[in-house]
Amino acid sequence: MITNIYDQLRRDEGTRLAVYHDTHGFYTIGTGHNLVANPLPFDVSSGITQAQSDQILYADVARITAQLLVDIPWLTTLQKNDVPRFGVFQNMSFNLGVGGVLEFHHDLVDTQAGNYAQAAIDMTASAWYIQVGARAQRLCQQMRTGLWV
Numbered sequence: 001m002i003t004n005i006y007d008q009l010r011r012d013e014g015t016r017l018a019v020y021h022d023t024h025g026f027y028t029i030g031t032g033h034n035l036v037a038n039p040l041p042f043d044v045s046s047g048i049t050q051a052q053s054d055q056i057l058y059a060d061v062a063r064i065t066a067q068l069l070v071d072i073p074w075l076t077t078l079q080k081n082d083v084p085r086f087g088v089f090q091n092m093s094f095n096l097g098v099g100g101v102l103e104f105h106h107d108l109v110d111t112q113a114g115n116y117a118q119a120a121i122d123m124t125a126s127a128w129y130i131q132v133g134a135r136a137q138r139l140c141q142q143m144r145t146g147l148w149v
Contacts, residue, residue, distance in 0.1 A: 002148045006085065009057065009094055013031045019047070029056075032095075060094070060130055068090065092139065095128075106125075
């Protein structure tokens with residue numbers, strides 16, 4: 001059962017302790033950590049431990065969360081009062097980057113207004129929804145219900 005962003009990302013991204021190429025060809029390690037965009041201060045050529053993977057994931061989530069709150073300040077209210085729906089934006093940012101989430105204009109407007117059912121519908125009208133399949137379907141359900149999926 002998923003009850004937090006960390007477990008959700010582990011499920012959605014998977015975790016690999018050796019360097020691999022992601023779907024876009026970028027060097028990646030751990031739970032979807034892009035080594036090109038976010039180099040690590042230590043050598044990962046021989047792999048990492050699960051503990052290191054977890055530390056990287058926690059740091060990635062903290063970095064993405066901070067950027068979300070800078071770029072979309074009203075999300076602070078959602079972060080405090082509706083963690084699963086805030087988690088939708090964290091998860092999408094992990095996948096698309098915060099800049100990618102900023103392109104979801106209608107979704108953001110409807111979420112800010114508390115119109116979560118429409119926000120979920122807005123999410124379905126995107127290339128992202130088609131590209132990520134089941135992950136997007138789960139996040140739309142999470143937006144609609146306010147429950148971790």
